[in-house]
Amino acid sequence: MNLKNTALLLIGFQNDYFSPSGILHGVIEESSKVTNVLANTVHLLECLEPTPMLLIETPIFFTPGYEELIEPVGILKTIKDVGAFQVGAEGSKTIDELTHFRERILKVPGKRGFNAFINTNLNEVLKQHQITNIVLTGTVTSVCIDSTGRYAHEQGYNVTTLADCTSARTVFEQSFYCDNIFPLYANVINHTELLRQLELAP
Numbered sequence: 058m059n060l061k062n063t064a065l066l067l068i069g070f071q072n073d074y075f076s077p078s079g080i081l082h083g084v085i086e087e088s089s090k091v092t093n094v095l096a097n098t099v100h101l102l103e104c105l106e107p108t109p110m111l112l113i114e115t116p117i118f119f120t121p122g123y124e125e126l127i128e129p130v131g132i133l134k135t136i137k138d139v140g141a142f143q144v145g146a147e148g149s150k151t152i153d154e155l156t157h158f159r160e161r162i163l164k165v166p167g168k169r170g171f172n173a174f175i176n177t178n179l180n181e182v183l184k185q186h187q188i189t190n191i192v193l194t195g196t197v198t199s200v201c202i203d204s205t206g207r208y209a210h211e212q213g214y215n216v217t218t219l220a221d222c223t224s225a226r227t228v229f230e231q232s233f234y235c236d237n238i239f240p241l242y243a244n245v246i247n248h249t250e251l252l253r254q255l256e257l258a259p
Contacts, residue, residue, distance in 0.1 A: 058215070058254050064111040064188045067162065068173055068195030068202060070098070070155055071116055073141040073148035075196075080141040080148055085196050088231045089224040095154050098194055098222045101248040102158050104257050111186050112162045114151065115173040115205075118144040125169050132200055133170060171204035180212065190215045192251060193243075198225035198234050206243050216243035219251060 073079040075095065089095065105112060119125055121144075123137045136142060142149045155162065167177035174180055183191070191214045193202050202223050206216045218239045225231035239245045252258045 058190050058217075060108045060110040060255055062188055063190040063192060063255070064113055064183055064186065065101075065105065065192045065194065066173060066205065067098070067112070067114040067155070068193065068205060069117070069197065070114065070152050070195055071142065071148065072150050072152055075152045075154075076148075078147075080139050081136075084226055085224045088198075088226065088228050089196070091228050092221045092224060092231060094194075094196075094222055094224045095152075097219075097248050099154055101194070101219075101222060101252070102155070102161075104252055106158060106161050108255075108257070110255075111183075111188060112158070113179070113182070114155070114162050114164045115168050115177065115179060116149065116151065116164065116166060117142050117168045117170075117201075118149050118166065119169070120144060132197070171201050172208050173201065173205040174208050174212070183214070188214070190217065192217045192219060194219050194222035196224045198223045198231050199238075203234065203238060206239065210242040217251065218243045218245050219248050220245055221247040221249075 073081050074085055119142055126133055126137055129137055165177050165179050165182060169176050191209045193206055206218060210216050220235045235245050
């Protein structure tokens with residue numbers, strides 16, 4: 058893995074998940090605190106900011122009436138029912154912790170569900186930059202992270218999931234996916250190990 062053919066994907070770093078006032082903050086709050094997701098992700102970005110590595114954010118947005126969702130079930134139905142991630146609303150905005158890096162992070166809009174590749178031009182962007190390795194961060198581990206990671210693997214990318222930069226609905230779920238699910242198609246490491254592999258560790 059090297060900096061020029063690797064992309065870091067930032068999934069779900071929006072107020073409705075990570076801000077204390079976010080509509081769905083309670084869903085991931087415990088898991089995020091245990092793994093120290095925000096602090097670890099910020100540290101990672103601080104180390105990657107001066108490098109040529111591609112940093113990509115894939116936010117999820119919906120119109121106020123959720124016309125994009127046709128008879129949603131599961132978590133998408135919950136998002137609609139509670140009014141989360143409405144375009145233009147405070148909850149859909151990128152969290153303040155990433156503001157410092159906004160000039161370095163490429164925003165790829167269009168995500169409407171679990172998989173960051175669907176309804177976006179993410180794959181085209183990655184091909185344009187000759188990316189072969191994808192590193193996943195964000196939330197929710199069992200939904201968007203898993204769905205995006207599996208699809209990336211099927212598309213031929215080498216996938217790495219950062220255990221200490223992702224969060225789930227419960228602490229058990231986070232551990233279960235990192236120990237039993239992600240290793241089926243991805244490398245599972247902490248962000249400090251990634252920095253070591255990229256020869257950026259102090």
